[in-house]
Amino acid sequence: MSGIRDVIILGSGPAGYTAALYTARANLKPLMFTGLQPGGQLTITTDVENYPGFPKGIQGPELMELMREQVARFGTEIHDTLVDVVDFSRRPFTVWAEGQAYTSKSIIVATGASALLLGLPSEQKFMGFGVSACATCDGFFYKGKRVIVVGGGDTAMEEATYLTRFCPEVIVVHRRDTLRASKIMQERALANPAIRFRWNTEIAEVHGETNRKVTGVTLRDTLTGAVTEMPIDGVFVAIGHKPNTDFLASQLALDSKGYVRVKPGSSYTSVEGVFAAGDVHDSVYRQAVTAAGSGCMAAMDAERWLEAQAHANTEQPSAEPLGKAAPAAGKH
Numbered sequence: 001m002s003g004i005r006d007v008i009i010l011g012s013g014p015a016g017y018t019a020a021l022y023t024a025r026a027n028l029k030p031l032m033f034t035g036l037q038p039g040g041q042l043t044i045t046t047d048v049e050n051y052p053g054f055p056k057g058i059q060g061p062e063l064m065e066l067m068r069e070q071v072a073r074f075g076t077e078i079h080d081t082l083v084d085v086v087d088f089s090r091r092p093f094t095v096w097a098e099g100q101a102y103t104s105k106s107i108i109v110a111t112g113a114s115a116l117l118l119g120l121p122s123e124q125k126f127m128g129f130g131v132s133a134c135a136t137c138d139g140f141f142y143k144g145k146r147v148i149v150v151g152g153g154d155t156a157m158e159e160a161t162y163l164t165r166f167c168p169e170v171i172v173v174h175r176r177d178t179l180r181a182s183k184i185m186q187e188r189a190l191a192n193p194a195i196r197f198r199w200n201t202e203i204a205e206v207h208g209e210t211n212r213k214v215t216g217v218t219l220r221d222t223l224t225g226a227v228t229e230m231p232i233d234g235v236f237v238a239i240g241h242k243p244n245t246d247f248l249a250s251q252l253a254l255d256s257k258g259y260v261r262v263k264p265g266s267s268y269t270s271v272e273g274v275f276a277a278g279d280v281h282d283s284v285y286r287q288a289v290t291a292a293g294s295g296c297m298a299a300m301d302a303e304r305w306l307e308a309q310a311h312a313n314t315e316q317p318s319a320e321p322l323g324k325a326a327p328a329a330g331k332h
Contacts, residue, residue, distance in 0.1 A: 004092045005031050005104040007302055010083055011244070013040025014288045015278025016110035017067035018295030019302075023108075024074035026303045031077045031104070033097055035244075038080050039064030040112045041133075041279075042288060049140065051288050060128075063288075088251040088271045105309070106273045106302045109252070109260060110295060111244040113279040113286070117237055118150065122206040130214025131206060131235045135159035136287065138236075139166050145233035148173050148217065150203060156238035157185040163236065164194040171232075172197045175222050206235060243280050252276075259283050267298035273309075275302050 007023050009016050012034040023030040037043060042060035049057040072078060079097065087094040092103040115133035117123055123131055132138040135149070139162060147167050149160040152174040163170045172189065177199040179186050189195050198219065204227060205218040216231045243258045253261040253270035260269055260281040267275040277298035278291035 003103065005029065005102065006306060007031075007106045007108060008093070008095055008102060008104040009033070009108045009110060010086075010095070011035050011040070011109065011111035011278070011280070012038050012068070013042065013064070013110065013112050013278060014067065014292040015112070015280075015295040015298070016040075016108070017064070017071050018292040019108045019110055019277050019299040020071040020076040020295075021067075021074065022296055022299030023302065024071060024076045026299070028303065028306070029075060029077070030071075031102065032071070032079065033083045033095070034078060034080050035111060036082050039068070041115070047141065048137070048288065050137065083247065086247065086251055088274055091273060093273065106275070106306055108267075108275045108277055108295075108298045108302055109248065109269070109280055110277045110291075110298070111280050112291075113241040113243040113259075113283075115237065116240045116242055118203060118239075120203070120206060123203075123235075123237070125210070126206050126208050126214050126235075129211060130208055130233070131237065133237050134286070135162050135236050135238070138234075139163050142166055142234050144168065146231075147171070147234040147236060148203070148230075148232050149236045149238050150174075151238040151240075152176060152179045152181060153238075153240065154181045154185045155240060157181040157189040159236055159238045160189055160195050161185075161192060164192055168194060170195045171230075173201050173203060173219065174199060175202050176200065203235065241279070241283070241286065243283075245280060255283075257283060267294060267301045273302075273305060275305075 006028040007030045009019050009030050009032040020030050020032050042064050047057050048060050048063055081097050083095050083097045085096045092105055093107050095102050143166045145167055146169045148171045149156050150173050160170045160172050200222045201219050202222055203217050204220040207216045208214040218227055219230055220227050245258050255261055260276040262276050262281050269276050275298040277294040279286050
């Protein structure tokens with residue numbers, strides 16, 4: 001049993017680091033696999049002004065580095081690598097990373113979600129310097145500016161409407177001539193005088209000053225192929241998010257979009273002893289502070305579950321089927 005961990009955390013970012021902080025302070029000696037992007041989405045964000053405790057704001061990578069230092073201070077073992085395969089069919093659970101197997105009594109999944117992007121090299125070049133995938137996070141920085149929102153679904157309409165709080169003109173660029181958004185979201189956006197639409201249009205290139213700001217875009221007509229230039233101060237890509245759960249498809253109950261299902265008000269997944277935190281199950285809020293809060297929930301749920309298991313094991317053999325004690329996800 002000496003090689004079996006109390007808890008393994010899959011993923012970093014605010015959810016994973018907070019889960020590590022709480023489990024480390026509970027003397028559970030967590031092992032964390034950060035994934036290929038240690039720190040998650042905040043590592044490609046510049047100014048973060050909506051995370052409590054930083055009145056002057058903080059750079060996203062700096063905030064993640066501080067969280068990492070904090071969890072390391074309390075004894076979290078951190079591996080900067082990706083988990084390849086997991087087996088949640090029996091306890092102790094097993095995860096494989098770089099050809100090595102690790103076993104644990106409990107697992108916290110905090111692998112997050114990735115914003116779907118346009119795939120342009122210039123989009124990556126200006127990410128955090130005028131290109132954003134989160135209006136709630138970055139809209140404040142565009143007061144009085146003219147911006148583009150790319151997309152035609154609910155996310156795009158919600159982000160465009162939100163940005164009109166700060167921006168006198170928001171231009172929705174959509175590849176088709178009809179929106180995919182729900183009727184109520186369409187009506188709100190179409191009725192907003194600060195929002196105008198460019199139909200049958202896509203962004204072909206983003207222009208700007210390197211490491212400083214976006215100054216314009218090249219737009220392409222999807223029907224004729226004609227290109228035009230447009231001066232612009234910011235580009236918000238709102239074509240959706242994809243949870244990082246491909247490796248979990250046969251292991252946990254997922255919803256139709258691939259997010260991990262959890263029991264409402266908890267971090268319990270469909271497998272007893274496996275918990276989820278952050279954007280991997282949250283398709284609604286997707287904020288650093290809510291991810292951190294759910295990391296705390298997962299850590300506390302895991303700690304209490306492990307304690308209950310320890311008490312139960314003093315009274316009966318440990319070789320019991322999975323899924324009997326903890327509430328199952330996917331039934332709401």
